[in-house]
Amino acid sequence: MADAEQLRSEVSEMGDVRGGVLRTAVDLARPGVRSPRETRLRLLLARNGLPTPEVNADIFDSRGVFVAEIDLAFARWMVAVEDDGRVHAEDERQFARDADRWAAIRAAGWDHVRVLKHHLRDGGAPAVALARDALVRAGWRPGLSAHVC
Structure with a gap:
């Protein structure tokens, strides 16, 4: 499992899609839900x-x-x-x-x-x-x- 910072880093490295949908999803996610x-x-x-x-x-x-x-x-x-x-x-x-x-x-x-x-x-x-x-x-x-x- 990756934490939010690891996901942000991956999105930065690999690129986002459709106007930042991945970055937005990471920002809206909450651990433990x-x-x-x-x-x-x-x-x-x-x-x-x-x-x-x-x-x-x-x-x-x-x-x-x-x-x-x-x-x-x-x-x-x-x-x-x-x-x-x-x-x-x-x-x-x-x-x-x-x-x-x-x-x-x-x-x-x-x-x-x-x-x-x-x-x-x-x-x-x-x-x-x-x-x-x-x-x-x-x-x-x-x-x-x-x-x-």
């Missing part, structure tokens, strides 16, 4: 003026006990955004564990936003609105630096 859907959601939020979230961030409660790993975390505002593909929806025990996890995230003081498939329709406007509303409730205002987590 677990799925293409998470990446699409992160880029959707960023393209719509929201701050840059931390990917796969750990949440701890007030005693320092691990609560959950979050797809996209806006730690400064304690807003957790997750792509919820509902892959476990048919498994009753897994769904119960998920529901307990969601409650634990909220109990740790975080606003938990679950983005479902239907929120990504129409260009993702509903998903952006959910995340934006949670950030505004937490004190973020449009125009603040988009690169502050």
